[in-house]
Amino acid sequence: MTAKSQTLKFENKPRIIAGMSVVGRKEGDGPLGKYFDEIDDDPKMGKGSFEKGESAMFATAVAGAAKKAGLRPFDFDALFAGDLLNQLISSNYAARELPVSYFGLYSACSTMTEALSLGAAMINAGYYRTAACVTGSHFAAAERQYRYPLEYGCQRPPYAQWTVTGAGCSVLSIKGDGPYISSATIGRVADYGVTDANNMGAAMAPAAFETLLAVLDDTGLSIEDFDAVFTGDLGRLGARILRDLSAERGVCLGQKYSDCGEMIFSREQNCYSGGSGAGCSACVLNSFILDKMRKREYNKVLLMATGALMSPTTSFQGESIPAISHGIILEND
Amino acid sequence: MLLPQTWWGYALNYLIVFASGGACCIAAQLLIIKTKLTPARILVIFLLAGIALQTVGIYEPLAAALRSGICVPIIGFGATLAKGAAEWAAEYGPLGAFAGGLVETAFGVGVAVAASYIVSVVFSPKSK
Amino acid sequence: MTDKIAKRNKTYIEYVEKVSPSTNATHSLIKAFAIGGATCVIGEILRNLLALAPSIDDKAAAVYSSVILVTAAIIMTGTGVYDNIARHGGAGSFLPIRGFANAMSSAAMEFRSEGLITGTAVKMFNVVGPVIVNGIVWSAASGTIVWLVSVIASL
Incomplete structure (x- = not known):
């Protein structure tokens, strides 16, 4: 590891002035159900396909967030968006309807923090005044791209995750008004040789671990300085691995740490190890975390969304799974 | 049926079918748990097992004893393929080997293709 | 450096193997046994019933019974019931012939949104393709071998 800093510090305090979360029925029935702004029963959102549905969800989220911020969608200077589908179709097609500068980003499930890091950097530098950062995922659309047809009867191992x-x-x-992003730590790709595409928690935990160390090193903060630390979608297994890895280095995560993927579904929902997907950290950030920050229950939060950068092609070719994690620190004044 | 056609003959037959069919599935499930092979690979392994059993001539006595217990799992599909290939090769020469398997299994596959096609028009998959 | 990474990865993978929860083996084996066995029994019942018809012999009855199983599985797939059974059955639901039907019809349905010709028809064999291809290739090989053996034997 080099001593080079991975962290960008934002002196001009780019703020999250509004957040909007749109989720499906299953997520709405989960433990965080009451925090979400909109729960849609129809997975296709009244459109012809799951992909169009995902795109419609994006559009709803952008429009809703703009409304909450007292803006119109075309008031944004730029849109930073990403999703899991090939060629970023959900983001691209949602952006088609918006006459603003558009950045299509792919960083698998860690796209939300990548988008926020870039957006905050642009705003901090003075290039833009307002920007929207949006990411999403869709169980059915991701399933058909990465795994099997929906109605195909197959068992998953207990450590699999639910998009x-x-x-x-x-x-x-x-x-x-709202919490500001004080710094962003841009992750490095970490690959510890996990090849099982079902075990994304184990593949991503090292990335979160390295980013966590980088955050603590670069900012000089310790876990005690935060009110809460979140990872994106490590799931129950990945969260456990992260705790173990950190403990080995003398960093005790303790009660302050939780994982968005673990929070979003209850154990009774048969979601194996927990939720995953680019939408996971995005929904939890824009509902639960922002809500707690506005109520000042949390004043300093570290969010590290994690992404497994694999594709079915690389899995079939026997490649191991590289992973990435970007961390942002949110603070109240 | 090898067993007498009495009530206990049928009962025993069903018991054998249940046990042997279940045993095949246990073997496949063990493969999943122990080796993390994907379902597609396991299907191919059992299919090849069926072809091999038929080729060396063990399948037919087995099928007579276990009946649906071995012919409903994919092993039976493999054996039918191999049987058809051998029969057609005997009748039409080596080229028949390429047609026989397909012809013998065409009932199931043909129905499956047609039914899948119809189902795909009528129903759409549901997000879980 | 590479050695160090290889060593780190090896330790990590061993650790992951240790902490990853495994499928409850006994439980899943029992379910696979029960559902797989039950499917075969249903097949056998159908076969015996069909054989009662005067025009159907035992061999034809076996074919018809598997056709019925296949059709039933496809209808269950269409109505969205099949994968609920399969989640419990594991190998018990994909190893019998109806698993083959489920794989085919689920792929056909899934890619219907890309069109009947460019979606359904192209992707129908997405999951079962390996079975069909290996079946054709190796049964042809088997048939050829059996033929060769018989030719040599008759010399």
């Missing part, structure tokens, strides 16, 4: 159906949009602005 979250949902989209979350945050509005970043240089002025307004």
Whole structure:
């Protein structure tokens, strides 16, 4: 590891002035159900296919977030968006309807923090005044791209994860109210040789671990300085691995740490190890975390979304799974 | 049926079918748990097992004893393929080997293709 | 450096193997046994009933019974019931012939949204393709071998 800092510090305090989360029925029935802004029963959102449904979810999230921020979608200076589908179709097709500068980002399930990091950097530098950061995922659309047909009867191992159906949009602005992003730590790709595509928690935990160390090193903070630490979608197994890895280095995560994927579904929902997907951290950030920050129950939060950067092609070719994690620190004044 | 056609003959037959069919599935499930092979690979392994059993001539006595217990799992599909290939090769020469398997299994596959096609028009998959 | 990474990865993978929860083996084996066995019994019942018809012999009855199983599985797939059984059955639901039917019809349905010709028809063999291809290739090989043996034997 080099001593080079991975962290960008934002002195001008780019703020999250509004957040909107749109989720599917299953997520709505989960433990965080009451925090979500909109729960849709129809997985296709009244459109012809799951992909169009996912795109519609994006559009709803952007429009809702704009409304909450007292803006119109075309008031944004830029849109930072990403999803899990090939060629970022959900984001691209949602952006088609929006006449604003558009960045299509892919960082698997860690796209939300990548989008927020880039958005915050652009705003901090003064290039933009407001930007929308949106990511999402869709169980049915991801399933057909990465795994098997929906109605195909197959068993998954207990450490598999369930892709979250949902989209979350945050509005970043240089002025307004809300928690500000004080710094962003851009992760490095970590690959510890996990090849089992069902075991994404184990593949991503090392990335979260390395980013966590980088955050603590670069900012000089310790876990005690945060009110809460979240990872994106490690699931129950991945969260456990992260705790173990950190403990080995003398970093005790303790009660302050939780995983969005673990929080979003209850054990009774048969979601194996927990939720995953780009929508997972996006929905939890824009509902639960923002809500707690506004109520000042949390004043300093570290969010590290994690992404497994594999594709079915690389899995079939026997490649191991590289993973990435970007961390952002949210603070109240 | 090898067993007498009495009530206990039938009962015993069903018991044998249940046990042997279940045993095949246990073997496949063990493969999943122990080796993390994907279902597709396991299907192919059992299919090849069926072809091999038929080729060396063990399948037919087995099928007479176990009946649906071995012919409903994919092993039976493999054996039918191999049987058809051998029969057609005997009748039409080596080229028949390429047609026989397909012809013998065409009932199941043909119905499956047609039914799948119809189902795909009528129903759409549900997000869970 | 590479050695160090290889060593780190090896330790990590061993650790992951240790902490990953495994499928409850006994439980899943019992379920696979029960559902797989039950499917075969249903097949056998159908076969015996069909054989009662005067025009159907035992061999034809076996074919018809598997056709019925296949059709039933496809209808269950269409109505969205099949994967609920399969989640419990594991190998017990994909090893019998109806698993083959489920794999085919689920793929056909899944890709219907890309069109009947460019979706359904292309992707129908997405999951079962390996079975069909291996079946054709190796049964042809088997048939050829049996033929060769018989030719040599008759010399």
